[in-house]
Amino acid sequence: VTGEELDARISVCRACPRLVAWREEVATTKRAAFAGQPYWGRPVPALGPPDATVVIVGLAPAAHGANRTGRNFTGDRSGDWLFAALHRAGYASQPESWAAGDGLTLDGVRIIAPVRCAPPQNKPTPQEKQTCAPWLDADLARSAPFVRSIMCLGAVGWDATIAGVRHAGWEVPRPKPKFGHGARAMLRTPEGREVDLVGCYHVSQHNTQTGRLTEAMLDEVIGSL
Numbered sequence: 632v633t634g635e636e637l638d639a640r641i642s643v644c645r646a647c648p649r650l651v652a653w654r655e656e657v658a659t660t661k662r663a664a665f666a667g668q669p670y671w672g673r674p675v676p677a678l679g680p681p682d683a684t685v686v687i688v689g690l691a692p693a694a695h696g697a698n699r700t701g702r703n704f705t706g707d708r709s710g711d712w713l714f715a716a717l718h719r720a721g722y723a724s725q726p727e728s729w730a731a732g733d734g735l736t737l738d739g740v741r742i743i744a745p746v747r748c749a750p751p752q753n754k755p756t757p758q759e760k761q762t763c764a765p766w767l768d769a770d771l772a773r774s775a776p777f778v779r780s781i782m783c784l785g786a787v788g789w790d791a792t793i794a795g796v797r798h799a800g801w802e803v804p805r806p807k808p809k810f811g812h813g814a815r816a817m818l819r820t821p822e823g824r825e826v827d828l829v830g831c832y833h834v835s836q837h838n839t840q841t842g843r844l845t846e847a848m849l850d851e852v853i854g855s856l
C-alpha cells in the first residue's frame with residue numbers, strides 16, 4: 632500500500648475497544664482549557680517526512696496532546712521538551728508546538744507512536760500493544776530504505792521496534808539488547824544496511840520534572856544520531 636493508503640487505514644482503526652472508548656470520551660468531554668477547540672479523537676499518524684534518516688519511536692498519544700491535535704507530541708509538556716531539543720539540533724523549524732497548523736515542520740526526523748490511540752493513564756495493555764504492532768511494522772517498512780538511526784523514547788518503544796524489525800527480517804543482536812538511556816545496538820536491514828538503535832529516557836513530565844532526564848542528556852542522545 633502507498634503511504635497515503637496506510638495513513639487512511641490507520642486513521643479509521645477501531646481494533647482496541649478500550650482505547651476507542653477512551654479517545655472518543657476525552658474528545659467529547661475535553662479539558663476546560665481546550666473547550667473551544669476541536670479534538671482529533673482518532674489514531675495518530677506518523678509525523679515528519681517519510682524519507683527521514685532519523686525515526687523516533689515514542690509511546691502513545693497524550694489524551695489532551697496528540698489526541699487533541701492529531702500530531703505526535705503536539706500540545707503537551709513532553710512535546711515542549713522534544714521539539715525544543717529537535718530545534719536545537721536543527722531537525723525542527725521551531726522550538727515548540729501546541730496546535731496543528733502552527734507552522735512546525737520537521738526535517739530529517741519522523742516521529743511514530745507504537746500505540747496510536749491515547750490510553751488511560753498513558754498505559755496501554757500488552758494486548759493493545761500487540762494489536763497496534765502491525766501499524767508500527769508498516770510504518771517502519773516505509774522508513775526502512777532511508778533510516779539511519781532509530782531513537783526509542785522508553786522501553787515500550789524499544790521493545791516494539793525490536794519486535795517490528797525482527798518481524799521484517801532485520802538482524803537484531805542476540806541476546807536481545809536491553810533498553811537504557813544511551814543504550815545502543817546495531818541492526819541490519821535485509822539489504823545489509825546498518826541502522827543504529829538508540830535508547831533515550833522518555834520526555835514525560837515524570838522524567839523531566841524529577842531530573843531523571845535533563846536537557847543535556849536529551850541533547851547528547853539526539854546529537855549522536
Ligand code: SF4
Nearest residue numbers: 644646647674748763
Ligand atoms: Fe487501532 Fe492501534 Fe488504535 Fe488499537 S491503538 S484502535 S490497533 S490504531
